Amino acid sequence: MSAEAKKNIRLPIYMDYQATTPTDERVVQAMLPYFTEVFGNPHSRSHSFGWEAEAAVEDARAKVAKLIGASPKEVIFTSGATESNNLALKGVARFYKDRKDEIVTLITEHKCVLDACRHLEEEGFKVTYLPVQQNGIVDLERLREAITERTAIVSVMTVNNEIGVIQPMAEIGTICREKGAFLHTDAAQAAGKIPLDVDAMHIDLMSISGHKMYGPKGIGALYVRRKPRVRLQALINGGGQERGMRSGTLPTPLCVGFGKAAEIAGDEMGADAERIRMLSERFLDAINTRLPDVVLNGDRERRYPGNLNLSFSYVEGESLMMGMRDIAVSSGSACTSASLEPSYVLRALGVDEEMAHTSIRFGIGRPTTEAEVDYTVETVVKHVQKLRQMSPLWEMVQEGVDLKSIRWSDH
């Protein structure tokens, strides 16, 4: 890269858009009046301060609903996708538990879905954790078989946070309808990025998050279908706000920001998606041209292109991240977490543990530039080459040794 191009880059470069996104400046501007001028409690019915705040919240609700093809009455504001996922799973399971006490989900779901399921197991619910195929996509026949007449809810993530694969939600929705089970989806990584339509996809509950789509942190939503009606037991009790499903005063500025972010995402989705696909291909092509033995985890086609999870064989992920300290990414490698276990999502794909240790997730987002992509490629190539030169595994493979034939010591 030329010195000229380098000058145009501000370091560090953010490439972790699955973790969070910056709040869009337009969103911030839309929010500001609601901190100071229009500060009323949106649930106050007796004066104009409350009415104005309520109007703003309802306008935001309509914008969020529009993004996913829902009616505003079906959208409940929450603190974020984690709360939405908890409310969907626990709320539905507990409400219907006399008739139905089973839940079906995937082993590649987000931690908050899996953890909510574990808690429900302790309450006596039976949870089926379905495996996925090598490409990260659920096998529809296995899903069909797993759903019984006792299944209250099926929960499948639309776009996976670690590997970006897109599950066939419409087909899954059709199966759930046939079988009489509700379908919930964690769409935190999908909303605002790919077209979503709760009716076309037969989705009964959908979790979305503000800060994953250039909105503020601390706000999310749960879509809850009204026809046929999905009922749920509230997790948070109080004044009965949000149709009794989620009590507590709504944070007007956050709702407004979330609404604005949804509106922008809807308006600009086509152009954003095209740019991100182009940058993603530019990145992947350059890496593959310049480095051998790099594996893209998850289906190549059925994915959101802004999420590229790559395994750089024979190079441990954390050491690679250490080399590219001016680029913010996430690793599937164990060493970044206290657990020392490699990513359960990659393991679910059948990725060998040693390959899981070499994986890095690159996120491409709305603010990503070509120059940032090119700089990242340069940095990655340089450090992978350096680390392979000091990798005993790379050396052995170059000498023709089959790593699987070695009896490795445990520690």
Place this chain on the structure above:
Amino acid sequence: MAYGEKVIDHYENPRNIGAMDKSAANVGTGLVGAPACGDVMKLQIQVSADGIIEDAKFKTFGCGSAIASSSLITEWVKGKSLDEAENIKNTQIAQHLALPPVKIHCSVLAEDAIKAAIADFRGKAATVGGRAAQNVAAEAAAE
């Protein structure tokens, strides 16, 4: 994770990366760890006739702390006798590099690696004399 200054220094300027002829009689090789655990160290020592480590080389697959631990130990063992090198403790490495608790296993691995290299060298030295006789016996058995 934030890294200590010394870990970063060893990561950015690793000492003694390389490989020696593992079949040479004066070279001991230790290969420890497992790819599935996320770290593998290969440590080699070249030993003089009077039992002094003249040179040391390493290659490591692992996190920055693993690379730093192996780089550091190659520096430390040079010029030491086998017994002295064998007595290097992982706690010394961990302390020198200021490794956090979650990275202590990297220093353990470095200690294991030098011990394995020394054992390999000693094993070779012990069998060099006996090998000729062994080969004859093996050939006789094959017939």
